[in-house]
Amino acid sequence: xxxxxxxxxxxxxxxxxxxxxxxxxxxxxxxxxxxxxxxxxxxxxxxxxxxxxxxxxxxxxxxxxxxxxxxxxxxxxxxxxxxxxxxxxxxxxxxxxxxxxxxxxxxxxxxxxxxxxxxxxxxxxxxxxxxxxxxxxxxxxxxxxxxxxxxxxxxxxxxxxxxxxxxxxxxxxxxxxxxxxxxxxxxxxxxxxxxxxxxxxxxxxxxxxxxxxxxxxxxxxxxxxxxxxxxxxxxxxxxxxxxxxxxxxxxxxxxxxxxxxxxxxxxxxxxxxxxxxxxxxxxxxxxxxxxxxxxxxxxxxxxxxxxxxxxxxxxxxxxxxxxxxxxxxxx
Ligand code: SAM
Ligand code: DTB
Ligand code: SF4
Numbered sequence: 331x332x333x334x335x336x337x338x339x340x341x342x343x344x345x346x347x348x349x350x351x352x353x354x355x356x357x358x359x360x361x362x363x364x365x366x367x368x369x370x371x372x373x374x375x376x377x378x379x380x381x382x383x384x385x386x387x388x389x390x391x392x393x394x395x396x397x398x399x400x401x402x403x404x405x406x407x408x409x410x411x412x413x414x415x416x417x418x419x420x421x422x423x424x425x426x427x428x429x430x431x432x433x434x435x436x437x438x439x440x441x442x443x444x445x446x447x448x449x450x451x452x453x454x455x456x457x458x459x460x461x462x463x464x465x466x467x468x469x470x471x472x473x474x475x476x477x478x479x480x481x482x483x484x485x486x487x488x489x490x491x492x493x494x495x496x497x498x499x500x501x502x503x504x505x506x507x508x509x510x511x512x513x514x515x516x517x518x519x520x521x522x523x524x525x526x527x528x529x530x531x532x533x534x535x536x537x538x539x540x541x542x543x544x545x546x547x548x549x550x551x552x553x554x555x556x557x558x559x560x561x562x563x564x565x566x567x568x569x570x571x572x573x574x575x576x577x578x579x580x581x582x583x584x585x586x587x588x589x590x591x592x593x594x595x596x597x598x599x600x601x602x603x604x605x606x607x608x609x610x611x612x613x614x615x616x617x618x619x620x621x622x623x624x625x626x627x628x629x630x631x632x633x634x635x636x637x638x639x640x641x642x643x644x645x646x647x648x649x650x651x652x653x654x655x656x657x658x659x660x661x
Contacts, residue, residue: 352555352599357548361595365587369625372594375601376626385651386604386629387659388473389438391429392637393461394420394454398446400477402500403509403576404540404569406638407446411575415638420445420454423461430465436644437632437659441465442473442496442533444637448512449478459490466491473533478513478521484528494563495525496533502549505542509577519557526559535565538592539610541580547592555599563629564596564603568610570639583613590621597626604629612640616650623654632659 360368376382392407396417401410409417430441443461450458455476462472474487475496487495499518500506506515525532534557536550554564568589569581584592596605606629607614607622614622634643648660 348560348602349599350556350558350560352552354548354552357552357595357599360598361544361548361591365591368591368594368598372597372626373624375598376628379601380604380628381657382628383654383656384628385623385656385658386440386606387438387632387647388440388442388471388606388629389430389433389436389633390442390444390631390636391421391426391433392446393426393443393458394418394445394447395638396446399448400512401510404537404572405575406572408575413572413574417446420457423457423464426461427464427468430468430470433633434468434470437648437661438470439659440471440473440494441468442475442494442631444475444496445477447477449480450476450483452483455483455486459486462487462490462492466493475533478517479524481524481527484521484524484530488528488530492530494531494533496563496565497521497525498534498536498565498567499550499553500536501540501542502546503553504549505540505546508580509540522557522561531563532557532559532561533563533565533606534561535563535567535606535608537567537569537609538589539569539581539584540577541582544588547588548595551592551596551599554596560600560603562603563606564600565606565608565629566593566596566627567608568613570609570612570636572639586614586618586621589614589618590625593622593627594625606630609636609639609641612642616653619650620654623656 396407396415397409398407406413406415471493473494605627607627
């Protein structure tokens with residue numbers, strides 16, 4: 331490792347500092363280190379902050395599917411594209427709770443409820459708050475992702491006992507307008523601030539493989555790591571194909587080594603955040619996932635489906651974690 335990288339490690343390793351002043355050149359340099367060096371740094375940071383042999387297991391449920399007024403160019407649920415997805419209304423609380431119980435029995439410790447809304451209506455929020463309280467009483471961590479929130483809506487979710495709110499920045503500031511035109515990045519940042527102010531933990535990350543460059547991926551990490559506080563959870567999604575959405579025209583499956591480098595860089599920049607290898611694991615070999623865990627990824631979604639697209643089944647995941655000697659909610 332060269333002296334410059336060593337200096338960065340000193341800073342990243344001094345955890346009290348939790349740096350939020352990352353700049354692009356130093357992040358480019360970290361990302362571009364020889365593979366063994368960036369991996370060593372990432373693993374060192376990881377071991378200082380987490381059990382490196384443990385992976386968190388979360389489960390997703392789409393509680394309100396499709397018909398979304400936003401035009402996110404990657405998403406099956408946007409009403410702007412003819413993706414063939416059947417829209418369904420907000421689920422009943424009893425069905426959500428039964429699904430959460432099954433997810434818990436199958437090894438999930440966190441239950442994330444997602445709705446295809448630009449922002450929730452107040453009457454919808456009443457129902458979601460009831461779902462949050464009920465799922466929490468099963469002994470699971472709760473997460474919801476409902477689109478943009480007003481400060482009072484975030485406060486109501488906090489009162490219901492919500493643990494995490496997922497709201498992704500999705501990509502770099504420069505690339506944002508190429509994939510979404512119905513909102514701006516600042517809208518996302520405003521909601522993240524309302525969530526924080528309400529005392530809810532933040533889950534915030536993005537998607538790769540939409541045609542963005544490595545520069546965009548690193549700019550996204552800089553954006554995340556320079557937020558007023560690091561998100562407690564950072565999901566890194568590999569774009570899961572959806573037919574008839576604009577991203578098909580630009581999508582480009584990232585080099586697997588580039589994905590591992592990105593995970594390692596995220597781990598170094600946000601040492602105390604849980605980094606989730608989120609959507610797209612069905613496209614990853616066991617070996618690639620193992621490298622991502624070595625690089626500091628320590629959370630996955632389990633179950634056959636994410637929201638509307640496929641995920642590796644529990645059998646494959648449990649088998650992989652067992653071969654790696656990793657503990658999880660499967661145990
Ligand atoms: N409507 C809310 C929102 O956008 O915040 C919540 C649901 S939305 C489906 C949650 C996240 O899923 C998006 O921010 C995006 O990062 C991710 N996502 C959506 N479609 C995806 C896809 N095809 N592949 C990977 N990630 C995807
Ligand atoms: C996140 O970052 N990934 C999850 C969760 N947050 C809500 C969603 C992944 C969705 C993948 C596409 C689908 O299944 O529709
Ligand atoms: Fe709607 Fe969320 Fe899909 Fe965008 S990502 S279209 S906001 S459901």
